[in-house]
Amino acid sequence: MIRDREKLDRLLNEVHQWVREVAHPNEDLVAAGDLVPDAIVKDMAERGFFGWSIPVEYGGLGLTTEELVLAALELSQCAVAFRARVGTNTGIGSEALVADGTEEQKKRFLPRLASGEATGCLALTEENAGSEASAIETSAILEGDEYILNGSKRYITNAPIADMFTVFARTDPDSKGSRGISAFLIERDTPGLSTSAPYKMMGQSGSPVGEVYFENCRVSKENLIGGKEGLGFKTAMKVLNKQRIHLSALCTGPAIRMLDMAMDHASTRKQFGKPIIDFQLVAALLADCQTEIQVAKSMVLETARARDEGKDIALEASISKYYASEMCGRVADRCVQVFGGAGFVADHSSIERYYRDIRLFRLYEGTSQMHQLNIARQMQRRRAS
Ligand SMILES: Cc1cc2nc3c(=O)[nH]c(=O)nc-3n(C[C@H](O)[C@H](O)[C@H](O)COP(=O)(O)OP(=O)(O)OC[C@H]3O[C@@H](n4cnc5c(N)ncnc54)[C@H](O)[C@@H]3O)c2cc1C
Incomplete structure (x- = not known):
């Protein structure tokens, strides 16, 4: 669905030009430094690239799926690292909140993801839960008003630089498979959360991917996405x-x-x-x-x-x-x-x-x-x- 053709065309033209004037000339620099430079990240943030799929009321552009796809077709015509830098915010790093977050959670977290002030990521995969994603073992046990998380995640895009983590953990320790899993939004400075250095990889230099560790990580009940247990999968x-x-x-x-x-x-x-x-x-x-x-x-x-x-x-x-x-x-x-x-x-x-x-x-x-x-x-x- 395209709501305003003229407005969308302006965005698509801007991205088309940006890819050719900023991204293409900097591809070698990003690959050599294994980093998208801060100035380019700032530029993308100021142009609103981080907020494409976040609703307008939370500071984003609120693109429809068709509009998002058209913008993504433009932004990805360059080295993958550029779009991967914003891509968790426009995709998996914000979507759990957009889809199922409470109003209070959306107001609290989405504006920072939309502006690019915070980088999001989604942490589902574990050592024993790859293709079989429902086999996750990370646990989240309620104690008073807090969940205590233990476990680890691997292969998480943007984990080494992320400020906000959408994390899937088992709130029912006796459950198996897709039942008993809940989703949490956890901030970087939460005690007990740490991340690894970026992996060495076959490609995508400049796009940091790594591990996330939870060691008695205490997360407030208020960070349970949607406020209800068991709906994470x-x-x-x-x-x-x-x-x-x-x-x-x-x-x-x-x-x-x-x-x-x-x-x-x-x-x-x-x-x-x-x-x-x-x-x-x-x-x-x-x-x-x-x-x-x-x-x-x-x-x-x-x-x-x-x-x-x-x-x-x-x-x-x-x-x-x-x-x-x-x-x-x-x-x-x-x-x-x-x-x-x-x-x-x-x-x-x-x-x-x-x-x-x-x-x-x-x-x-x-x-x-x-x-x-x-x-x-x-x-x-x-x-x-
Ligand atoms: C660079 C990178 C970034 C990633 N980013 C994220 C991220 O941001 N967040 C996140 O949560 N995860 C992320 N992932 C994880 C990714 O989604 C998993 O690697 C993927 O789902 C495969 O899981 P696996 O690596 O454990 O492979 P495995 O599941 O061990 O699969 C190995 C092989 O076995 C095959 N296989 C497995 N089961 C079956 C079956 N039933 N039938 C037929 N074939 C089968 C697979 O197709 C594959 O060929 C990332 C991974 C990488 C490498």
């Missing part, structure tokens, strides 16, 4: 269903950028006396990329519109995430091929960095295999109804 699923659509767009943007770079290269690189784009085998690689990008874009926009209309999109969101993340991998591979040796040599092009950066897309927020299983399950469910 439902909250997580709401967050992830929306995030799958958001992430599908974030997988498509880098594919658009890689294809742009490959088109430039294929038009200027000459062999056998002519630009390599004039060879039909090279043109076919580029055409296949464009075709798949178009499919992903259409699919994610249709799914976003369906969500805005209140339709059940569990199947479509999973299909979009599965297709867009796999598509981005195929596009990266073809683009490296178009670059030839320059596709492998980092001194000659940045396509190899994109190739490494985007590998994560098929692993997080549901691996491709988990989405295949979910798609089949949702198909059965729909047939049965």
Whole structure:
């Protein structure tokens, strides 16, 4: 749903320009320093990039899903680190509060996330709970007016720099699976909460990912999201269903950028006396990329519109995430091929960095295999109804 075409076009144009004037020229700097510099973070915050999906009454832009997807398609046409820096606030780091927080919790936390003053993150994954997210073991036991949390989380995007943590923990110690899990909003300075240094990773330099530890971490009852125990897994699923659509767009943007770079290269690189784009085998690689990008874009926009209309999109969101993340991998591979040796040599092009950066897309927020299983399950469910 697009509410005000003119206003949205202004935002999309601003992001389009920002990506080309600020992000592209700073990609090497971010990769070398493994950090998005403060000045760029401040710039993104002042432009409101952190608050896209947070409702207007809490200081955000309140974009609809379709508007968010269009903005994400623009912002992600650069190194992943830029959009990952704001992406937890526009996605998984705020959505649990937006979806299920009490009015008091929304008023207390969302304005700081919307302005970028605070960075959010979502801490679900644990050592023994990856694809099987409902197997979490972190416990939260009520003592008086406080919950005492013990356990640890791993692979948490922005954990090393986050100020606010959406944390899933088991409030019913006797429960198994998705029951007995609750969601909490925990602030960085809470005694008993600590984080690791950022991991060394295959790609996405400048996007810190790490672990979160809880050692008798005391959290007020007021930080239980929604104020009721046992609803945490439902909250997580709401967050992830929306995030799958958001992430599908974030997988498509880098594919658009890689294809742009490959088109430039294929038009200027000459062999056998002519630009390599004039060879039909090279043109076919580029055409296949464009075709798949178009499919992903259409699919994610249709799914976003369906969500805005209140339709059940569990199947479509999973299909979009599965297709867009796999598509981005195929596009990266073809683009490296178009670059030839320059596709492998980092001194000659940045396509190899994109190739490494985007590998994560098929692993997080549901691996491709988990989405295949979910798609089949949702198909059965729909047939049965
Ligand atoms: C850089 C990074 C950032 C991340 N950010 C976050 C974050 O911000 N917050 C958060 O909570 N988590 C985050 N994650 C965690 C991510 O969502 C998990 O890594 C992912 O869900 C997979 O879990 P796992 O790594 O334990 O793999 P596993 O679950 O151990 O899977 C290993 C392999 O087995 C396959 N497999 C497992 N079960 C099945 C099955 N039933 N059928 C078929 N195949 C199966 C998987 O597809 C995969 O190929 C992040 C991970 C990374 C690497």
